[in-house]
Amino acid sequence: MKVAFFDRDGTIIEDYPDEKWTRITSPAFLPNSIQILKNIQQSGYEIIIITNQYLINEGFITLGQYEVITEKMINELTKHNIQIFDIFYCPHSRTEGCNCIKPKTGMIKEALVKYPSIKIEQSFIVGDSTVDVELALNMKMKGFGLGVGDAYQEKNIIQLHEIKDLINYI
Ligand SMILES: [Mg+2]
Numbered sequence: 819m820k821v822a823f824f825d826r827d828g829t830i831i832e833d834y835p836d837e838k839w840t841r842i843t844s845p846a847f848l849p850n851s852i853q854i855l856k857n858i859q860q861s862g863y864e865i866i867i868i869t870n871q872y873l874i875n876e877g878f879i880t881l882g883q884y885e886v887i888t889e890k891m892i893n894e895l896t897k898h899n900i901q902i903f904d905i906f907y908c909p910h911s912r913t914e915g916c917n918c919i920k921p922k923t924g925m926i927k928e929a930l931v932k933y934p935s936i937k938i939e940q941s942f943i944v945g946d947s948t949v950d951v952e953l954a955l956n957m958k959m960k961g962f963g964l965g966v967g968d969a970y971q972e973k974n975i976i977q978l979h980e981i982k983d984l985i986n987y988i
């Protein structure tokens with residue numbers, strides 16, 4: 819299967835400064851993100867979310883808070899007939915030295931073990947942070963940087979100004 823690996827915060831739903839996340843109880847979908855997820859799904863991709871949640875182990879949010887927001891997000895997407903195939907998250911703090919925090923490759927490798935039918939060369943990563951782009955580079959995968967700037971000129975990295983532009987490349 820081919821997979822669209824999506825970052826969550828700042829790509830599908832709104833991101834906030836770390837301290838503000840403490841008070842967030844519901845996801846706020848970014849403009850066009852639901853539509854693009856639908857388009858991606860209709861193009862035959864499974865959607866897997868990979869998200870750094872150092873907020874958990876750094877004490878900004880609890881695991882429970884993370885789970886509530888995730889559940890609300892999935893419920894809203896289900897209403898739009900969008901199925902999220904799986905979600906991988908890294909709860910570790912930035913100083914823990916884990917192997918899953920993006921741009922490290924742990925979450926993608928975990929997905930590849932869990933789903934051996936993933937065809938990595940037909941899959942891609944999209945996200946709004948340099949770590950998402952660097953993860954694509956580390957995996958030698960196609961990557962889309964959402965407003966990440968033009969610091970990455972490698973041929974497998976494409977800059978998007980808006981998430982809806984992704985449809986032009988799939
Ligand atoms: Mg992000």
Ligand SMILES: [Zn+2]
Nearest residue numbers: 908910916918
């Ligand atoms: Zn981790």
